[in-house]
Amino acid sequence: MCVAAGSAIERAFKLLGKRWIGIVMASLMGGPVHFADLRRTVPGISERMLSDRLTELQAAGLVVREVHSGPPLRVAYRLTDAGCALRPALDELRDWAETHLPAGNETCDDSGCG
Template identity: 50%
Template sequence: MADDHDARHCDAAVSHAFSVLGKRWNGMIVDVLGQGELSFVGLRRAVVGISDAVLSDRLTELSETGLVIRQVEPGPPVAVTYALTDAGARLVPILSQLGEWADGNLVRR
């Protein structure tokens, strides 16, 4: 019976991870921030096709989940940058492995 419980817990954890990372743009934002902190404008340029409103929403969500931190440096002018937390940084190699797996195993349409 303990094995059944562990399997359900694992499925819930994977499901939770994909509920965050499966949203459009979230994985790309984490991947880009894995290369270093950026301003909002820098992120918008790096994540081609994302709107300001969606980027703002995704950054808020990623902050709430503990993957991204918003850093405000007093000005003038005030500077706001976004960076990965330790948890977010630990996700970067996993995303890289997932990308490698996808390249070798998923059929592109």
């Protein structure tokens, strides 16, 4: 039997299910990060994609952009209270992945949970 996900979970995954969003959020959990450092923390993401994802997270109220006058001028990003509230969920996802998605194992079992 298929169970409806509900609009709240749909809204959550519409944003959080986008490529790079979870990794960016996890990278910001340690505190404010400058753009260049964040770019190095998320291997494989382009500057443009990182900028786009950060803009989306700002629009969702999960991230704040802070400009630090220099010299040199630097931009840092930090999580809002709403963004920090995702820590338990991200921790649970990490723990689940360590148990059920071991590194190098790319197979999936579609047998269902019940």
